[in-house]
Amino acid sequence: MSRFVDTMVATAANAGDRGMTTGEPAAPVRRTWGEVHERATRMAGGLVSGGVVPGASIAVLAADPAVIAPAVQAVWLAGGSVTMLHQPTARTDLAEWAGDTLRVLSMIGAELVLLGSPFDGLSAVLDEHGVAYRRLDDLDGEPLGAPVEVAESATALLQLTSGSTAEPKAVRITHGNLWSNAKGMEQAARLDPETDRMVSWLPLFHDMGMVGFLTVPMLFGIDLVKVTPVDFLARPTLWPDLISRYGGTITAAPNFAYAIAARRMQGVEDGTWDLSRLRIALNGAEPIDPTAVKAFTDAGARFGMPAECVLCAYGMAETTLGVAFAPVFTGLSVDVVDPDELEAGRRAVPVAGDRADARVFPLLGPPLPGLEVRVVDERGAVRGEREVGRLQVRGEAVTPGYLTVDGPLATQDADGWLDTGDEGYVVNGQVVVCGRRKDVIIMGGRNIYPTDIERAATSVEGVRAGNAVAVRLDAGTRRERFAVVVESKLAGEEEAVRELGKQISARVVDAVGLRPYSVVVLKPGSLPKTPSGKLRRAAASSLVPG
Template sequence: MSTFVDTMRASATGPAGSAKGMTTGEPHAPARRTWAQVHEAASRIAGALLADGLTPGSAVAVLAADPALIAPAVQAVWLSGGSVTMLHQPTPRTNLAEWAEDTLRVLNMIGAGLVLLGAPFDALAGVLDEHGVRYRRLDELAGGEPLTEPVPVAEEATALLQLTSGSTADPKAVRITHRNLMANMRAMVQAAEFDFDADTMVSWLPLFHDMGMVGFLTLPMTFGVELVKVSPAEFLGGPLLWFDLISRYRGTVTAAPNFAYAIAGRRLASVDGDDTYDLSSLRIALNGAEPIDALAVASFTTAGARFGMDPGCVFCAYGMAETTLGVSFAKPGVGLATDVVDAERLETERVAAPAGDGPTRAFPLLGEPLPGLEIRVLGEDGQELGEREVGLLMLRGESVTPGYLTVDGPVSTQDAEGWLDTGDEGYLVDGQVVVCGRRKDVIIMGGRNIYPTDIERAASSVPGVRAGNAVAVRLDAGTRRERFAVALESKLAGDPAAEKALRNEVTSKVVDAAGVRPYAVVVLAPGNLPKTPSGKLRRAAAGQQVAQLLAKD
């Protein structure tokens, strides 16, 4: 029997089930349901699914926006013995024909027997009908006969098929087992020093992303933690809602990628009145899912201090869907800590030596590996490296996925000894993990290994560049004349004089910061850089886009 399902059910039917719950609908129509009520609704949906012919082990896709609908729906699938896949959601800008084509690839890849539809995506039922995809509307399942006992499943059964970031036209799903899921959640609870009675989690993260789905729905639902959950659209419509919720609900734990903290710092700094918010309750503001920028963190903590926020709440983390969610966590209360290293030795010798008198690079310390996870660093020859030697990060442990599902079939993620190749370059120092960047994105010029994040941070510091919307891409990769370009979004796009000034300033900042000159700086209007459905920049796609634009010039 699944320990994960047992624990979730025990939390819902025990004291925490009636004392703790989930608030949704902010800011317009807030409503709170206890975890016991969520479980009751899930039991009815599960009963209806089984009566409708769902078989244990079935892959069930979910397409809904409201967390109040999603929570009982995914729990129902787990109670029924199925696996959950959260489909990427179309936006108002999405071409529905392309979305349907991409979604059909995903459904075929995972072998989905059913799609659960909820508002506002009920209107897409016609698209699914057209392609013969079986679906049920969630509002039609609410009146089922309650399931009295969960369907038994093995610990190695699939619980979650997490779609990875990247091109949805070439989909890939990480297979997370019940064992993986429970192991990683327990490890995160321990490392973050959760107090189920005292903590209140606040989140706007999308539920089709692993940080939102695992960290800010499955975890609180499994252990009975108070949760305030709104949709990404509410955050993007008014980012200060995030801090209003933390203030009003006395939130203690939240999380976001770095770009959101950059936005938050600017918005908080513009707020009138030191008593507008009370952020003194916040003990963990997890920063993960993309490279952490110390300047963005500083702007956030400086602006938040006015409202009683402790800068020690910044909680640096390293994670990936392949380990369910978390890999390493900094210690609570430490705040952002960086390792400042000799830039020349890093780039030419691949050694992160402590900084001397010359140029430096600073990397966030991402904490020790979570309990149950091992990490090692391998050199180009496959040999294990020592402390401060930069190489490929490898992971092993109970949280690590056994494999991917791809359009060409299952693919293992582990070698013969159980190690996962993360694709990230980094090093270890005093037991803590440091990530330098993705191996495939490293720019090699004049024998130097240059990480694109250094270039992107420099570009983003220029006024007029949209925060989190600058990307450095390789040109002529693997050749003797390898170069790079910077693509960025700006409201100045379309004004030739302003664009020229912006390009010159970005070039100057990049040369000062990294000692290399971009071959080109491409200025795009907002909304033109390719991104994943969860909002991450797609560097490979951006590289193709830039190469095409430069070829036309």
């Protein structure tokens, strides 16, 4: 029997008045985890009576966390697996979205789509292609007496990756994977259902939102305040406002969101919020910029937020969610290393004294309980302390494989190691990530990490925070070079763009000692991003002229 489902059911019976609050800021509604479970048992009864069998692949397309929470629990109670579909936005080409979604449904062998507001109108697309669906508002039945028994190896979650939706891939997360990673994060974050309250706006089709800020609090009975990404983007200060009003102790977001919040918080009067109870502000899912972290902690200090709350983390869907967490309530710690040794010698040698061109990397903490991390070279030989190479991870939380349009794909080698695709090193037991291996720019025998170029570009006034991409050109050839593509409100103003390009080039030369082949300035909203908001470097290469 699944330890994950057993714990979820036991928690529902013993969580008391702890539960989830949704509907902020317009019409907040609170439901205890027991009430969520009671609704889930009726939905599960409706699924089973409707023909859902153990192992069934069920997709969910909805936006309201209040509806999604009992729906996904119902699928697990009925013995099925959940796939959260990427959601179309106001700017989405619906015909293109439909094509991508149908490929996903075929790839995962979906037998049913659970459809909720505001996507009910998309039922016509599903009808047209013969895809079975049920509306979540109408899904009901006799309460399921007991969960359908499934093995630890059964699939619980098919997490769509953040690559191109036209070439989908899903990480197969088993009940055992989910349980192991949740327990590891519980220990590393020192979660306490009696005192903790989680606040989140993260999308539920992303692993950090789905696993970290819905499944984990539902599993362990931790109070949760959940709004949507649309709510956050419409008013970024809603985030600290909710933390203040609900006494939030735990939150999380990618680096770009902390940069946005820092800017918006600067214009708020002292004393407006009380952020003193925040003990974890997890920063993960994309490269962490120490400058953005400091801007956030400086902005939060006026409201009593302790700088120690910042928790830098490393994770990926292939380990369910987490790989490594920095020690709780120690704040941002960085490793400052010699750029020449890093780029040419593949070693992270600490810098003595103040050196302007030094590389600064956040320390991401030790591996979570139940996971191992190692660094290997291109031949697979294990590297030592402070030696840069390919990061690999092993443990019970690691997925057994992917589903792809071409069939299943294994993820582990014969000894159980997963290649993360990242370059990095280990120091004093803590993981450091230098960058994605496929994005590393190789020039003159040096390994240049795009994040260094991008941070330099976004430090120029006029460049939108978090919207700069370093693009490899002629990768793998003797002519390899790079371009910088940025977003700016100055796009279209010829003189201003020319001056902005000069400033970006100069700042990049200062940072990495190399000049970009070109600088491309685009209007806001032009850079290609994944459905979860990550920049797509490879796709951005098409934006660089000949």
